[in-house]
Amino acid sequence: MSNTRYASLRRLLPRAVLLAASLLSLPFMAGGVARAAEPIRVGGKNFTEQLILSSMTEQYLRAKGYSTTLTTGLGSTLMRQALESNQLDVVWDYTGTALVVFNHIKEKLDAEHSYARVKTLDAQKGLVWLDASKVNNTYALAMPRERAVATGITTLSEYAKMVRDTPKDRHPFAVDMEFAARPDGLGPLKEAYQLPLTRRDVIQLDPGLVYTALRNNQVDTGLVYTTDGRVKGFNLVLLRDDLNYFPAYSAVPVARAETLAAHPELSAQLNALAAQLDNDAMTEMNYQVDIGQRPVDQVATDFLRQHGLI
Structure with missing residues (x-):
């Protein structure tokens, strides 16, 4: 079966270790297969919100007929390295993280200009920032x-x-x-x-x-x-941060340009998913997992069904 699912962090750990090994030039995926025939490799970081977003994205794409794999439990820098080095295809990341950590921009920018700046900078690296959601986890x-x-x-x-x-x-x-x-x-x-x-x-x-x-x-x-x-x-x-001191950390689906080229409908599909997310929805889902102790995958599934995405 081409789909890879992970129901717990215990089961996620081997994949995270495997991905780390791949960044050290160990084999992670066999080559020689046309990109369009390969699974879309979804990645995510190691905290609740990211576990939900990555599970949601993998389920959503699978329901759209894509073959998928899911690798989560990654540190922010490792996930970024995996995306840049063609070990992952689609992730969710935050504009503030991309500006400060990955692109070393010290200039204070509002949400709109932060998004525009990282979109331009990362395009040079073959990474496409799709439509920003209304989630701002700052x-x-x-x-x-x-x-x-x-x-x-x-x-x-x-x-x-x-x-x-x-x-x-x-x-x-x-x-x-x-x-x-x-x-x-x-x-x-x-x-x-x-x-x-x-x-x-x-x-x-x-x-x-x-x-x-x-x-x-x-x-x-x-x-x-x-x-x-x-x-x-x-x-x-x-x-309320009435002087707007804190930078925007808008959650955005980020994909490799070659992955989007291989799947012409993927951009619009990921944008449709991002359009359904805002702070209230994300906070509620985080609450269900962290306080209500509900499984990540089930919380993600419920959201997708409630919004007619699957």
Whole structure:
């Protein structure tokens, strides 16, 4: 059977290892077969949202009559290397990641210009960014809902003003260690919003523990991701980034140009899938997996059926 399915991360690991080996010039797929006859190789990263998107894409394409394989559980850089080196054909990636990590662009761009820039830059590498979905999985600051309601704070500017107006109070803020050290992370955020958080206020944690600290009301605010299912599951409120500090991380299907040329209808089909996705839908699906403990494949199948895609 040409279709390869993975129902758990335990079963995903061998494929991820196999793909890593292929990048070291070990055989990953036999050659000599016309591109149009080969399966479309769908790839995905190693967190919930990506597991859902890649499973959804593989199921959707299989329902359209394509032969497919699915390789997920990959780190962001490894997935990109696999796409560039013709080990994968279709993935979902984020404009902010492509700008900052893959293309090393430090310029601040809005969502529209971020998409246009990565589309142009990656076209030179034989990669096509198709239509952007309405999913923007960027950074955000969140508060426990009870505290947000009590203070009436809805924006980052209002939060910063509260911190400035109460300098003698502690304002515990949880942040993951990567963001605390990034040159475009905590330091510039504090500068942009004139946010006088001190060392005693900033608590550096593993990303998952930031959500736990917020749920347990151990911190006033914390750094989260906008489509993470725990935002809904833990009843958190996202503070609006009214100065547009955080870059756009629009989720977009990305495909090799030669794959699209071999399958003339593929671009339109992937664009139709992207058109059905937005932050509310993605957050709900992440919630069903992370909080509701539903299988990734089933959540993806349900979404496809509900939107008439399969």
